Amino acid sequence: MPRLSYRRALTRALADELARDEAVFLLGEDIQVGASLVTTGLAKRFGVDRVRDTPLSEQAFTSFATGAALAGLRPVIEFQIPSLLFLVFEQIVNHAHKFPLMTGGQCAVPVTYLVPGSGSRTGWAGQHSDHPYSLFAHVGVVTVVPATPADAYGLLVSAIRHDDPVVVFAPAGAMDVRDDVSDLEPVPLGRGRIHRFGDDVTVVAVGHLVHDALAVAEELADQVSVEVFDPRTLYPFDIDGLTESVARTGRLVVLDDANRSCGIAAEIIASVVERVRLLAPPRRVTRPDGAVLPFAPALDRAVQPSREQLATAIHLTMKDSS
Amino acid sequence: MTDADPVRLYRTVRLIRRFEQRAVELVHGGQIVGGIHPYLGQEGIAAGVCAALGTDDVLAGTHRGHGHVLARGADPARMFAELCGRLTGLNAGRGGSMHAADLSIGVLGANAIVGASGAIITGAVWARRRQGHDTVGVSFFGDGAVNEGMLLEAFNLAALWRVPVLFVCENNGYATTMPVAGAVAGSIAGRAAAFGIRAVEVDGQDPEAVRDAAAAAVDRMRAGGGPELIEARTYRFDAHHTFEHAVRLDYRPPDEVTRGRARDPVHIQGERLSDADRAAVDAEVEATVDAAVRFALDSPEPDPADALTYLYASGMTARTGGG
Structure with a gap:
């Protein structure tokens, strides 16, 4: 059986969904070179239009994704560090999450927020080491925290296909976990x-x-x-x-x-x-x-x-x- | 694509005027709860800008947003029903005055965080163009929003990626009670210039001037130009919010209010019509508004058991809160 790392499982999930569905595109900082080592090679394979590097305008590109989702696309945003979620909490909670109800069911906002490297990375200090998943559970945004490579793949795929916003925390402490993986398949959200x-x-x-x-x-x-x-x-x-x-x-x-x-x-x-x-x-x-x-x-x-x-x-x- | 008909432009400003006046009455009568942010005095901006749009275009605005929704062509009856919290409302009673939306005509909603619409519209326009549409977008906001960082980030993103968004700043002089001079360093047009965004100032009380400025901007954007900004100078005839009808806030000098109200977009556009045309429009608008209010007040209220219907587009359900 092939050994797969958690990090590569995320890459595979992104690549498979980009290949499967034209509506999927990636947005984030330094993702074309793959600074977080998750989006490696995707810009070359799928083009810079679908793997878009952004300026450091987290609030704008988070809402940009909301708008793109309202228009029928399925954006995936990579946030390099978990603390950026504090900066865009308003955009995720007040807009992306609330629009379906506030419009009386006129829309869906299928955006995936991926945080590869959440939690402590030794030596990264106070503003790079938070694990704010409880906040999203509190406000009712779908929140997943996969532990294994197979679940990282399967939950990220399900998140991208889900019709509501989903935050995917990929803990730094799990990124280098490797596992024997035979079949990669979607893992249903909400099932332990x-x-x-x-x-x-x-x-x-x-x-x-x-x-x-x-x-x-x-x-x-x-x-x-x-x-x-x-x-x-x-x-x-x-x-x-x-x-x-x-x-x-x-x-x-x-x-x-x-x-x-x-x-x-x-x-x-x-x-x-x-x-x-x-x-x-x-x-x-x-x-x-x-x-x-x-x-x-x-x-x-x-x-x-x-x-x-x-x-x-x-x-x-x-x-x-x- | 621009609708150059002065009669239809007059009808739009007149419709918004009468809609808002009736809405204020419904607030006072208790049929609309929570109050509204009246668009009175600013009608020429929504009407002028929307006259320059085509069916594929999208817009979003702020909580002072009734005018945008009506100018885009939403059904006034379903709009009143929304304000009254009825099941037949545009948002099935889930949005209310501050969040009325009609996605079927490209109204992507109104945000109470006033700088929010810029980036949302930028994303929506970019997505629609990627899907092969010739869409342009409009982001309406007030002078208060130009001090919210996310709007300035949106200016940058739209300019950088050349997304055709018309940023329309309705400068009515006050962010709630804060005058522009107390809040805006530099200038509004100067903010656009910093991002290489072409900006024009226009008399927001003249619906045709707004329409012409918007049409020119939309033409340039459809021809491949990037985003543009229109600063429409206007004056809010009524309160920031109807709570001021109960609680008097002393921030606008009475003579300023008198001068502001003297330049009325409904009168300015009305003067361009014959008396007969104007009378016909007025009568038709009156009948429309009457019927719309009746429709709203006759409509059923939503069932409390359905309070969280629509919470999740995916069909997920939430746990209830009872013990």
């Missing part, structure tokens, strides 16, 4: 995936943290049977899939690379406890409240959720219910 079955506790892990959760589950295998649930899409969330898992294990720990207050972990826990009576209080491992990632590598690591924290949370959850 159980990576590892277990009996004692369900760990929900978001994005690159799925790999950390799997490692911790292996480490603890002789003490506790851990199930690892990857939501893949944060909004709409596969609450049915997760409920089924937690109903079996009775315990819930969430591993989430977002700030703690109003982070997606809080929403996941609330949604589960509305439906399931747990054997122990749920726990979450997140960034601290209001985290700003400091520059020094040791400090950067200190505010990211860690495997040690997850192992501790799992142990405490087991202890609380014994």
Whole structure:
């Protein structure tokens, strides 16, 4: 089976959709040379009209994409760094997201916002290291955070084909993951995936943290049977899939690379406890409240959720219910 | 493609005038909730610009947008219904006064973030031209919007990519209560010049002057020219928003208001018609507006159970908020 990196999976998804549908085009900064190493070769293959470099006018080109979508195209915007989403939050939320309802169903705005390299990239400091996916879930924009190459491919393809705006966070921590991939196919939005079955506790892990959760589950295998649930899409969330898992294990720990207050972990826990009576209080491992990632590598690591924290949370959850 | 008929131009300004006056009455009567941003006094701009457009063209504007929608040819009855929040409204009661849209005639909506339409229209025009249409676009905004960064970014993008967008600045002298002199460093036309965008100033109270300026710009744009800007000098006859009818805000000197109202686009265009033509148009507009208001008030209100219908074009549904 061919080995495929997460990054190349994104490239393949973009290339396949550009080839499949004339309405698809790419927009972003430095994408013709492929500075983020995702759009590499696409300008040469599909032309600079469909792989368009933009000036550093994030608000204008985000709304430009909204207009192009209103006129029937399917733009994909690459944002090199996650913090740019703060700059265009208004354009995505107030315009792209609201137009279908505000026009009484007269239009669709099928734009994909792709962030290759979201979250911490060691040494990139405070303004390049955010992971603001919870914000988009809060406002009701479809939000996906793939963990594996196959899901990166399949969810990006589905995002581009979706008739509403979709934000695709490709965590920096997952970009170099490689996997044996046989069939690449669309992955439905809004459906989670159980990576590892277990009996004692369900760990929900978001994005690159799925790999950390799997490692911790292996480490603890002789003490506790851990199930690892990857939501893949944060909004709409596969609450049915997760409920089924937690109903079996009775315990819930969430591993989430977002700030703690109003982070997606809080929403996941609330949604589960509305439906399931747990054997122990749920726990979450997140960034601290209001985290700003400091520059020094040791400090950067200190505010990211860690495997040690997850192992501790799992142990405490087991202890609380014994 | 330009409609040079003075009678139809008069009809448009007259229709907007009477529509807005009736809309204000409906606000006072409680049939329109939330108030409106009346377009009174600025009718000549929407009417003049839209007379220069063809059927393939698109426009978007701001929350002072009733005139743009009506001038483009939307059904006044469905427009009133929208303002009244009725199911038969242009947006099925989901947009209201600030967001009326009719995509079937190229009205891509109105934005309450006033500098928003420039980039949206630039993208829409670029997309339609890529699909083989000869589309040009119009972005309407006020003098307040020229200080929003995203509009200036849109100037740059449209000029850089030579997207034929006519940026129409309706300079009525005030951004809500802030006078232009207190908000605009440099000039509005100077902002366009900085991006290599041809700009002209025009008397926004004269519908034919606006139409002629717009027609010339549209001709150049269709011939392959890049975006252009028209700064239409105008005066808002009424409040920024009808809440001022209840809360008096002291920011426009009374003599300025008197002078401003003296240059009335409806009268200026009306003078160009024979008395008989004008009377006929007035009667027809009156009947149209009467019927439109009746249609709106007779129309059903939307069902609260459908409050979030249309939230997602994909057909996705959202969780409800109840416990």
